Amino acid sequence: MTIFSLTEAELRQRRSLKWQTYDADVLPLWVAEMDSAMLPAVRASLDAALDHGDTGYPFGDDYADAYRASAAARWGLDLAAQQVRRGGDVMNAVLCVLEATTNPGDGIVITTPVYPPFWQVTNGYRRHTVPVALTAEGRLDLDALAAAFAEPDVTAFLLCSPHNPTGTVHTAQELTAVAELCVAHGVQLVVDEIHAWLIDPGTTFVPTLAVPAAQRAVVVTSAGKSWNLAAFKAGLYIAGSEADGAVRRLPPLALQSTGHLGAIAHTAALRHGQDWVDQASAEIAAHKRLLTDLLHALLPGARYRAEPGTYLAWVDCTRLGLEDPYAHFLTAGRVAFSPGRNFSPEHRQWVRINLAASPTMITRAVERMAASLRLAA
Known part of the structure; x- marks a missing residue:
C-alpha cells in the first residue's frame, strides 16, 4: 500500500x-505536513504510554541512542553517546545554540532562499541577518560566503542541509569547504538537518559531522519532518567532536525542553521506521x-x-x-x-x-x- x-x-x-x-x-x-497516516510503530508506542498513564517528564537516552543507531546504519556516522543530547523542537534548539555562541548585535549568515524561520531566528533575537544568495543552480556560493564571513560582526552561519526550499543536497566537498571557511574566520557553524532522511533513492546524504573539517559544528535535528511528527516536540543537539565548548554554553533549559511523548514517538520512528x-x-x-x-x-x-x-x-x-x-x-x-x-x-x-x-x-x-x-x- x-x-x-x-x-x-x-x-x-x-x-x-x-x-x-x-x-x-x-x-x-x-x-510541511505530510498527507500520511501515522507509522504504526509510533502509534503503538504512544498507545502503550497512554495506557499506562505515562505522561510525565522524559528520562534516559533512548531517543539519542535511536538517532545514533540510525546515523550509523544509514550514513556510516559513528557518534559517541555524549555527542547527542535531547532538546526542544529544532528551531528552538537553533535559537539556543545561537544565543549561546553569539552576542547581541552579531551578524548571522543564512543562504537564501531559505526556510522562513531562519530569518526569524537570526533577526528577531537582537542579532541581524546576513543573507547570502545561493547560485543560480541552487548551490552554495563559496566566494560569497567567504566574503560574508570576513565581515567583522559575523560570528555564525546557519545552514540548512538538505536545503529547504530548493531540495539541494550538499556534497562532502561543499560541506568541507564551508567548514574550513568557518574555522578560518572564527564563525560558528550551526546546521539544521531535519530533512536528512528524506532523500531520493540513488542519492547519498552527507551528514555535516561526517566531514572531518566540521567538528566544531553543532547540528540540530529531529524525526519530526521525515515521519510527520510535528505535533510531538522533540529535538536533538549533535555536537562535533570539537564543539563541547559550544554545547556547554547552552542555557540549562535548552537540554530539558523535550516532551516525554515526543521523545517516545521520535524514538519509535527512528527505531522502526x-x-x-x-x-x-x-x-x-x-x-x-x-x-x-x-x-x-x-x-x-x-x-x-x-x-x-x-x-x-x-x-x-x-x-x-x-x-x-x-x-x-x-x-x-x-x-x-x-x-x-x-x-x-x-x-x-x-x-x-x-x-x-x-x-x-x-x-x-x-x-x-x-x-x-x-x-x-
Missing part, C-alpha cells in the same frame, strides 16, 4: 495548520517526476528543477506574467502554496509546493493552476 493514499475527505478531518488555515474549497499544498521513510522517499521522488510532467504539459511557463532532497518543490512562476503567483493561485485557482517572498524578498515570483501528498492531489492542484491562467487570459 502506498503511503500517500489518504483521500481528501479523510484529510479534512484533521485539525492541524495545513488543513484548517484555508477555506474548505482550497487544496492545501503549502506547510527506516523502511517506511525509504518508501516515502521513493514515492516523493515519483511525485517530483509527476510534477515535472504536469508542469511541462499544462504550465510550460513555470520552471521547476527537481532536486533530490526533501518533499518540497521550488517553482519559478516568473514567465507566467502574474503580479503575485501565490495570491493568484489561491484566489483564482483555490490552491494554496507557500509564497516565495517568505523565503527571500527576491523570490516573490516563486512558490513552494508540498509534494508529500497523493498523486491525485498534486494533479488536481496543477490542473487548477492551469485553469486559473486560462480564466485570467
Whole structure:
C-alpha cells in the first residue's frame, strides 16, 4: 500500500495548520505536513504510554541512542553517546545554540532562499541577518560566503542541509569547504538537518559531522519532518567532536525542553521506521517526476528543477506574467502554496509546493493552476 493514499475527505478531518488555515474549497499544498497516516510503530508506542498513564517528564537516552543507531546504519556516522543530547523542537534548539555562541548585535549568515524561520531566528533575537544568495543552480556560493564571513560582526552561519526550499543536497566537498571557511574566520557553524532522511533513492546524504573539517559544528535535528511528527516536540543537539565548548554554553533549559511523548514517538520512528521513510522517499521522488510532467504539459511557463532532497518543490512562476503567483493561485485557482517572498524578498515570483501528498492531489492542484491562467487570459 502506498503511503500517500489518504483521500481528501479523510484529510479534512484533521485539525492541524495545513488543513484548517484555508477555506474548505482550497487544496492545501503549502506547510510541511505530510498527507500520511501515522507509522504504526509510533502509534503503538504512544498507545502503550497512554495506557499506562505515562505522561510525565522524559528520562534516559533512548531517543539519542535511536538517532545514533540510525546515523550509523544509514550514513556510516559513528557518534559517541555524549555527542547527542535531547532538546526542544529544532528551531528552538537553533535559537539556543545561537544565543549561546553569539552576542547581541552579531551578524548571522543564512543562504537564501531559505526556510522562513531562519530569518526569524537570526533577526528577531537582537542579532541581524546576513543573507547570502545561493547560485543560480541552487548551490552554495563559496566566494560569497567567504566574503560574508570576513565581515567583522559575523560570528555564525546557519545552514540548512538538505536545503529547504530548493531540495539541494550538499556534497562532502561543499560541506568541507564551508567548514574550513568557518574555522578560518572564527564563525560558528550551526546546521539544521531535519530533512536528512528524506532523500531520493540513488542519492547519498552527507551528514555535516561526517566531514572531518566540521567538528566544531553543532547540528540540530529531529524525526519530526521525515515521519510527520510535528505535533510531538522533540529535538536533538549533535555536537562535533570539537564543539563541547559550544554545547556547554547552552542555557540549562535548552537540554530539558523535550516532551516525554515526543521523545517516545521520535524514538519509535527512528527505531522502526527506516523502511517506511525509504518508501516515502521513493514515492516523493515519483511525485517530483509527476510534477515535472504536469508542469511541462499544462504550465510550460513555470520552471521547476527537481532536486533530490526533501518533499518540497521550488517553482519559478516568473514567465507566467502574474503580479503575485501565490495570491493568484489561491484566489483564482483555490490552491494554496507557500509564497516565495517568505523565503527571500527576491523570490516573490516563486512558490513552494508540498509534494508529500497523493498523486491525485498534486494533479488536481496543477490542473487548477492551469485553469486559473486560462480564466485570467
